Amino acid sequence: MFKAIKExxxxxxxxxxxxxxxxxxxxxxxxxxxxxxxxxxxxTEWIIERKREDLALEAPLHAGGFNIWFYxxxxxxxxxxxxxxxxxxxxxxxxNYDRLIQLAKDNGIKGVRVxxxxxxxxxxxxxxxxxx
Numbered sequence: 001m002f003k004a005i006k007e008x009x010x011x012x013x014x015x016x017x018x019x020x021x022x023x024x025x026x027x028x029x030x031x032x033x034x035x036x037x038x039x040x041x042x043x044t045e046w047i048i049e050r051k052r053e054d055l056a057l058e059a060p061l062h063a064g065g066f067n068i069w070f071y072x073x074x075x076x077x078x079x080x081x082x083x084x085x086x087x088x089x090x091x092x093x094x095x096n097y098d099r100l101i102q103l104a105k106d107n108g109i110k111g112v113r114v115x116x117x118x119x120x121x122x123x124x125x126x127x128x129x130x131x132x
Contacts (some may be wrong), residue, residue: 001041002072010035014078015071016055022064029055031070043070045082100125103132 004012011032018027031054037047052068070078079087100121104112107130112121125132 002076002078003074005030005073012038015073016051017069017071018055018058018066019069020064020066027058029058031055039081040084042079042081042084045080048080097121100132103130104128 002014005015006013011034013030013032016029016031018029020026031051033043033047033051037044048070051070055068056066072078097118100118101112101114104121104125107125107128109124109128109130112124122132
C-alpha cells in the first residue's frame with residue numbers, strides 16, 4: 001500500500017511528475033485517485049492511464065517527448081496492480097530459468113549457460129534424459 005499525501009472518504013492524493021525530455025524540465029502536480037480504483041493497495045492501470053491523459057494536456061507543445069510518474073507521500077514510485085502482476089510473473093520465470101540452468105549443471109550437461117533460450121535448455125535436458 002502506498003502512503004497518500006492526503007486522503008478523503010472517497011479518494012487519495014498522490015504526486016505526479018511530468019518529465020519533459022527536450023527542455024530538461026519537470027512539472028510536479030498532485031492528483032486525486034478514487035479509492036474505487038485501488039485494488040490490493042495499488043491503483044488500477046485504467047485510472048493511471050486516465051490521469052496520464054489528463055496530465056499530458058499540461059505538457060507544453062514545444063516540449064517534445066515526456067513521461068509521467070506517480071509517487072506517494074514518501075517519494076516511492078506507485079506501482080499499478082498490472083505492473084505488480086507482471087513483476088511477479090517475471091520473477092517466477094527467472095527463478096524457473098535459473099533452476100533449469102542449475103539442473104543442467106548438476107547433471108553435467110555440456111553447453112548449457114545463461115543466455116540460452118529456455119527451449120534450448122529444455123531440449124538438452126530431455127536429450128540427456130533428465131526430468132525437469
